[in-house]
Amino acid sequence: MAGSNGSVPTLDVENLQTYFFTKAGVVKAVDEVSFSVQPGKVLGLVGESGSGKTVTGFSIMGLVDEPGRIAGGHIKFRGEDLVGASEDRWQQLRGNQIAMIFQDPMMTLNPVLRIDTQMIEAIQAHENVSRDEARQRSRDALGQVGIPSPDERLKAYPHQFSGGMRQRVSIAIALLNKPDLIVADEPTTALDVTIQAQILYEAQKLCKETGTAMIWITHDLTVVAGLADEVAVMYAGRLVEHGSVDDVLDKPLHPYTHGLIGSVPSRNKRGKPLEQIPGMTPSLLNLPPGCAFKTRCPRADAACETAPDVTKPDGGHRLLRCHHPHLDELAEVPA
Amino acid sequence: MTVFIIRRLMQAAVVVFFMSFLVFSGVFVIGDPVDILISDEADEEDRERAIAALGLDKPFHIQYLRFLGKALQGDLGESFIFEEPALLLILERMPATMELALFALLLAVVLGIPLGMWAGLKPDSVAAKSIMTGSILGFSLPTFWVGIMMMMLFAVMLGWLPSTGRGETSEIFGLEVSFTSWDGIRHLLMPAINLSLFKLALVIRLSRAGTKEVIHQDYIKFARAKGVSRNRIILVHVLKNIMIPVVTVIGLEFGGLVAFSIVTETVFAWPGMGKLLIDSIGLLDRPVIVAYLTIIVFLFVIINLVVDILYSILDPRVRLQEMKA
Structure with missing residues (x-):
């Protein structure tokens, strides 16, 4: 994926680990997360509440507060590693070259x-x-x-x-300051659909016109489908699947992505009960050993007691972290 | 806005009316000023004459109505003791009390807000914990005791500051003030610190609580995400938000500061109206007591009004028209 058009990615996150050192134990809010965003492209970062999306966004902004801390990995912004950068350097970048849009518009402006x-x-x-x-x-x-x-x-x-x-x-x-990278943390979640559509349109136009790279954090797959170029699916602090929007949404390989897509209501599922992913996101404080999704996964077996490594299921740039992916999707002709 | 103020003033009039009745009857019940005012040697005829001259021979309701009639014309009666208009007597002493109270308030705000914000920004630091422990002392130590201890330490043992009185004063716009001369400031310092301790503790606690709450708000994080400097975030974004509760409480407490300066004034023999009140109560000088309380009530009403107006300036979400006065 890197170097697909020969340029330096605007943002290159490698093995990012953001941990919260609480009295109850270490919360691995973001664990070994890697992705990169090219200029003018939109990465959709998808996951349930508490999956670590927002903390990933804050890590990129250098806004992780105590007791949280970036415990490892690299955040390379146009080649410059920002992990361990001074507060002054962060302050120069924030709002200038890297900007963030927060989730709740009612709370982000000083009253x-x-x-x-x-x-x-x-x-x-x-x-x-x-x-x-x-x-x-x-x-x-x-x-x-x-x-x-x-x-x-x-x-x-x-x-x-x-x-x-x-x-x-x-x-x-x-x-305001024409940033190179915008981290948008569910910016349209609190808005009604017509305004959401307008804002999505504006965002897309902006990226195309100015070459601004964007990370669009959301739990709404329809937004990702309409806006993003690539999508990364997060579960319990880890990326479980990553690839182009067309690949991931049409041929989801990870059972979790599969479940997410299955639970989106659509016209051709009319009258049928929606599929849902059973259970809830596990507490990040005591994640089950091995694959974090195994407690909710219909395909889980003994192999899932060990954590799956990142694999490249199609030999291309798709990334996956699963022992039992839906490889049959790759063979199927997309509907 | 005008309607709001007029409504407030009408409420004030009602409060003053009830208060005057309560105080008047209260003092009436406590005792007969005649016993104190007229010496035992005076014969019966002199006694009768004096009582009639003060109007004390009339039944209670007549005395009260007479007082009310005069009060409406701005005459709150003459002091039994000084034989001067009570209002004048109090207004003469008012600048001293006001100076003391304002100085104490200034100390409380100027020291309290930075200390409280510091404690709120670094709640786990040693400094913050010492500040908070200190504020508990400020709350719980009785004012008169602290006053006496300060006097012992700074006036008697160290001899740095004078223990009593007001010192040299000068006139500004016809008001006697002491902060213009070094001698005046030395006299003012100890009583002002003594009076401010309680309010200082209050301001520290309010600022700390406000800071701790505001600092975790999304808009502070958003300001950081804009790349705004830490100083600006604290001095503009945080400070302006915590000023809302601080101004409200401080404003309301200012009336209390004036009213309770009685203790400090008594300890430090500060020639203010609080000391006058205590002396008047001792002598059952009813006109002075009633006049004093009337002025205090007016003061409270005016302070409340000013606080409401300030509040609406600080917090744009509040508009006076919407406020139920």
Whole structure:
């Protein structure tokens, strides 16, 4: 996958381990996660709640708080390893070259500061520009994400915006300094579908036009199908399957991915009960030994007592971590 | 806004009315000022004359109505002791108390917010734990005892600061103030610290609790994700949020600071209105007591009003029109 078009990937994560050292024990929120994102491409990071998606995002932003810490691996941003980088270096990158959009738009804007204050500070944190110029750019950014009468809206406080509008504002803030990489943590989950569609469209356009790479964290496979170029499926802190969107969604190999796709309602399943994955995500504090998914997996057997290694089932760039993948999918002609 | 203020002032009038009735009847029940005011040697005729002159021969309701009638014209009566208008007497002493209370409040805010924020940002550090232990002492040690101990240490043993009185004062806009001269500041320092200790502990606790809550909010993480510097996050994003509860409580507590400066004023012989009140209660000088409490009630009402207005400035989500006054 690396070097598919010869360029350096915007982000290359290798064997990332982010652990939380709590009193109850070590929580391996992210364990040996590797992926990379090329300029202008969108990686969909999919998984259930508590699978480590958000912590992966925060790790890339250098925003993992105590008692969490990056315990191993590399986060290479345009070739520069950021693991162990100084706080000053992080501060230079954050919001400037790497931006993040948070999940809950109701919580991401400071309730007591005006929108202009919150936008201008994001520009002035990285560039020595006048307030007027920063304001001008903020206004343009609001216009870009489709906020009507941006001049007036700049003077408003967050509570005067609806949830969708607030998320647009935080997207506008993420775009302010034209970052090379955007980590979007379920940015459309709290929004209604029409706004979601608009934002997805804008995001896609942005990546195409500016070459911004994007990591789109979500649990919504339909969003991934429409937006992402590649998809990585996370389960209990590990990547279990990784490949291009077409491959993974059409021919899921891992039983977990299989289950996820099976549980998406669609027209041709009308009237039939939805398949579901039995059980719940295991607590990261006491993961079962071996494959973490074995307690819920219909294919689990004795072999699953040992943790599966990463394999390349089709010999290409697809990656898989399973003893009993649905290899029959590879043989089938996609419907 | 105007409606809001008018409604508030009308409520204040009602409160003052009830309060005056309670205090008036309270003091009436406590004792007869005649016994204190008129010397035992005075003959019966002198006694009668004096009682009639003070209006104390009339039944309670007549006395009260007479007081009310005069109060509506701005006359709260004459002190039995000083034979001066009670209001004037109190207003003369007010600047001293106000100076003391404001200085104490300033100390509490200027020291309390940084200490509290520090304790909230690094809750596990030794400094934070010492600050919090100190604040418990501030809460629990009685003011008069701390005052006496301070006096013993700084005035008697070390001899650094004068123990009593107000020192040199000068006039600013017709008000006597002591902070303009070094001698005045030396006199002011100990009583102000003594009075501020309790509020300082309160501000520390509020700031710490606020900081600990705010620092974990998503918007702080988002500000960090924007690359905003740590200093700006603390001084703008965190501080502005914790100011909301701090200003509210401090504002409301300011009335208490003025009212409870009585103890500090008594310990340090500070010539403020609290000391006047204590003396007046001892002498059953009813007009002064009633006038004092009326002023305190007004003060509370005005402070509440100012706090509400400040609150709406600090927290954009609050608008005065929506507030039920």
